[in-house]
Amino acid sequence: MKIIPLFILVLTAITTNAQELEFTGELKDLQPGTKVILTDLRPRSDLKGKRFHDTAVVSNDAFRFKTKLPGAGIYVLRVGLIGQNPEHRTLYLDAGIVRLTGKRGELKTAVVSGNDGYMKDYTRFTEIMESQEVFGRKKAIYDTAMALMASTGSYEGLFKDKAFLERETKVDQEARDKTLEIAWRWLEENPASDINAYVIYTYLARQDEDKRYKAAMEKLSPSARKSFPGKMLTDKF
Structure with a gap:
């Protein structure tokens, strides 16, 4: 034996x-x-x-x-x-x-x-992201856009309201800016978090020419690198 x-x-x-x-x-x-x-x-x-x-x-x-x-x-x-x-x-x-x-x-x-570190980080990050007032405004804008289109059964109802389209474009840009701001701040304040590959892959995939992107990639923890988002990022990186 x-x-x-x-x-x-x-x-x-x-x-x-x-x-x-x-x-x-x-x-x-x-x-x-x-x-x-x-x-x-x-x-x-x-x-x-x-x-x-x-x-x-x-x-x-x-x-x-x-x-x-x-x-x-x-x-x-x-x-x-x-x-x-x-x-x-x-x-x-x-x-x-x-x-x-x-x-x-x-x-x-x-x-x-959950009790595990990654889950606590994921919960905290999600709460920060979802608590932003601009995302509430973006949802309200989206609901209004759907109602305008429903009024005519086509995009015509949306396109004829020029003032609304301007507000929609402005809020959409504000939401994108806020998303990037939160993601960058999270990475800077939590450099060793196991969810960082997820944050980068989900929110910063188009920012790979930013110097901060390379710095954040170099700081990924072993667990973050071994995750599926981490593997997809490191294969590209």
Whole structure:
């Protein structure tokens, strides 16, 4: 009988546990037959060449995943399929325990939390981004634009209101500027955060000629580099 050194057993256990995600959610008015699916954004994953895909157990306004992710990165939580009032939310996920609390039909405003460092950072970054007044104005502008188009059944209703178009352009630019400001400030104030590759990939992908971009890439932590966004960035970088 072969004796396996203790440090190998410990290393194996750490590696295995590092992939495990426990995701629990409570959504008021979630119907028992509703499908809740977690899926990988990338075209292919490392799970035998197949797209990562898992389905939650749903009961009593709650759902639960206990699964192994192919790695840290950007995933999509989908609640409801066609005919079930579908909604989705993009999340940065890694190993650990994640909780979501909210209401069915309002998935994007549900509270996401967890004890792991990456989740605390993701929650904090998201709260900073979503708390900005300019994004509320941008949504209001978008809703108004949709109403103007609906009034004529075409873009004509939107284009005939020149003053509104000017306001829309101004607010859209302000929102883009605020997004860049928050992303740069986050990287400067949190240089070792494990979500930094996600922040760069999601919000600063078109800023790769900026000197700050190169500096931020050089400061990425090992965990950030090993994440899927990190791998996509470093392959290009």
